[in-house]
Amino acid sequence: MKQAAIVSCVLLAGLLSGCTGAQSALDPRGPAATDLLHIILVFVFVCTSVFFLVMGALVWSLLRKPSREDSEGAQERQISVVVTVAILSTAAIIVLLTVVSFTSDRFPEYKEASSAAILVRGEQWWWRFDYDGDDSSLGFQTANELHIPVGQDVRLRLQATDVIHSFWVPSLAGKQDLVPGRDNTITLHAERSGIYRGQCAEFCGLQHAHMALEVVAQEPEAYRQWLDSQRRSAVVSEDAAIVAGRDVFMRKPCAACHTIRGTEAKGTSGPDLTHVASRRMLAAGVLQNSAGSLAAWIADPQTIKPGNNMPLVPMTSEELRQVTAFLETLR
């Protein structure tokens, strides 16, 4: 026990110094996650105190020298009183913690508000985000990278298209499941701009481990600019190499699964690629987005993320280079 406590302290210290804004309930960056951390700390404090009290009683019981003078009956009565008091205190602590848990769960103001609704859909093994415009022409779709404005409550509608997933960005809020046939919601609120990692928390099959997302919280102005850029259709340059890449994309099965608005690619089973080059990551957090990793991903998706739904599409190296160059222009 003692060694475990020491080790855990060392580990905790190492951990707290090591993590900065990554993916941690101990590192809240929004009101919901901050409230949750406070509850965690209250519970940890109360429970640790109780634990050490009980352990103190255990050590005392084991080490004390029993005096034989006490009459048996008197001693038993004495212990009965102590045990009864202990049970009643347990009950009191339990009631206290239940009330704490209840009040903090039911009356936080950030659960009430709602602004722009974004539809989040979990799919095996990536995230589809639908941004509604005020009219349908302003809407667009993106994947694995959720942009939100800083300082606002953003309400997300959560749906699953295949199996159950769970949306979890611990630095911003607790998790919420995406359940087929049901509509759940969650509210995000980031206090500062930054990038917060999250990942699917409910086991959803083969590549559950590689179903990450990033929430990019931006100042309202930058957010508006991002919205505008995402709403635009893709512009294909006149450059012959880029046009050749587009033709490869359309000729090969790529276009059957992916949409690139402004072209004839209208597939919907895979992520929308209209602005794929503007994203930070590929394949739900598996690769940093760069020309090299994009080419690697197209060339052999099944080695990089085994079992995912993107098939290996045979291409010559020339075709691969062209299609990568084309996708790189989709900013």
Add this chain to the structure above:
Amino acid sequence: MNSSSTAQVLDVEVEREELEPRLRRTWQSGKGIWGALTTVDHKIIARRYIVTAFVFLALGGVLALIMRVQLAFPEARFLSADRYNQIFTTHGSNMMFLFAVPVMEAMGVYLVPLMVGTRNIAFPRLNAFSYWIFLAGGLVLWIAVALDAAPDVGWFAYVPLSGPEYGAGKRADIWAQMITFTELSALAVAVEIVVTVFKQRAPGMSLDRIPVFVWSMLVTSFLVIIAMPAIMFASSSLILDRLVGTHFYNPAERGDVLLWQHLFWFFGHPEVYIIFLPAVGMVSAMISPFSQRPVFGYLALVMALIATGLLSFGLWVHHMFVAGLPPSGSSFFTASSMAIAIPAGTQIFCFLATLWSGRPIFKTPMLFVIGFLITFVMGGMTGVMVASVPLDTQVHDTYFVVAHFHYVLVGGAVFPLVGAIYYWFPKMTGRMMSEKLGRIVFGLIFAGFHLTFFPMHILGLAGMPRRVYTYPPELPWSGMNLFVSVSAFVLAAGFGLFFIDAIRSLRSGKVAGPNPWNCASLEWATASPPPPYNFARIPVVQSRDPLWRASSELPVATGLRVDRRELVVSSVVAAEPEARESSPADSIWPLVAALATTVMLIGSMFSAWAVVWGAVPIAIALTCWFWPKRTPEDES
């Protein structure tokens, strides 16, 4: 008990030195393989059960080590995603269904008849059947592992992932039918234990004199009887969805995905107490001789057992706090989940009071009791945390929960179990386990356990989800994962040494004698190991601690026949002797029935019609099993 007729041979009519050989002839199982296959002796069956369950523990432990090797480093390629998912599913299913529940029931099958002073368990042939069915279920799962076709949907097998659309191949079917096998055997044992406790107690063992362990097995058996039908319906409806195209869980056809979770956890939460309550009974049994006093608060402990059993059916929804259920429902389940801390606390305080007012002897079983107290209290504390809805939204499905349930299951149940093996090993085998090795085993298991699982609390809070086969190097989890993986081998070394100690002691341990620890309950009133008939004469109980309070020699009841298997049936409350009843003789039919059931269940993974044609051999086997023999009526 006084009636007799000339054709019978009563124990009062034979000479003292003649009695035991004649009882032995009547009760002994046959020799050789045939005898092994037909035996209905609860001790032989329980021993097999225990050994088999420990083999599954070792196999499940190996899987855990394999997972820890994979997780020691980020983006490791030691296992593929597919293998890892099979392994964590098998580890969980194996530990819950093939180790924890069966081993607790097996301890009950061995000890309950001895503790209540009877000669065999009720329905001994059903008992034999339940073992064979359990073994078959275990083999089905492990053969699937060997064939790289093990279930990969988690031990909870959530739909739609395990449903017809997303659960490819036969993997989910294997999971569902493995569940059916183990439920069947668990239900059978539960019924036997309830009847044994209610109707076969030694004369004078009124309800308030039943050992706490027997109470715990009784409450556990009721939990099994109430909880198992839910999972039985769940696994059967899953098979139907997969095989016959019903739509219980298909939202497109107005089925409900969350229905599965309600059914599964309505069983799954009581399941935890099915494992934990027998452990409380074991601690109660061990703490008394090693504190040299009766356990404090008998009534409070029994009431706490019953209260835990009742409450355990009111908190399943705390597994579903983030599924999007109405908040008022969640609040109710927060309150009920926290409330279970009250009976659990009561048990802990009674144990502490026993230690405080006793004179502790630090033998190996006692060390495990102390390890239990420390570890289980910690697990209880994190249990209170996960019962809180807001807190749970952060820690649910993370390593925090992995840490929590290993604290309550390993700390709360496996520590007492290992202690119980050290404690009852001399009774079961006639030889003591090594005290010296026992201390090392305890040290390794205790230290290894905490070093392995404590850091997981922090990993979970730091954002590491469960059931991931790997994690990216950018996240600050690698150091702690490596530490956990290394510690896991310390824990494994402890269990390895435990197995070595057990096997060695079996051959060369010190000879134990009937009551090596100076205990008070009835199983210590007979030889070690007990003869096939358990007691030459049925003891009469006059107090809660019969072997401590008996002034000179334990009083006994007489009047049972020695020329056929007979035992005393007594009244439920006061245990007044009511009748002599014959106890079934050895039979091959339980094995045949189990084989027929196995064929039917395996067939049903492939075709629904297997249930129809598979029922024919089962019906034949059962008919032979229950074919009336012309035995004289039981007498009052």
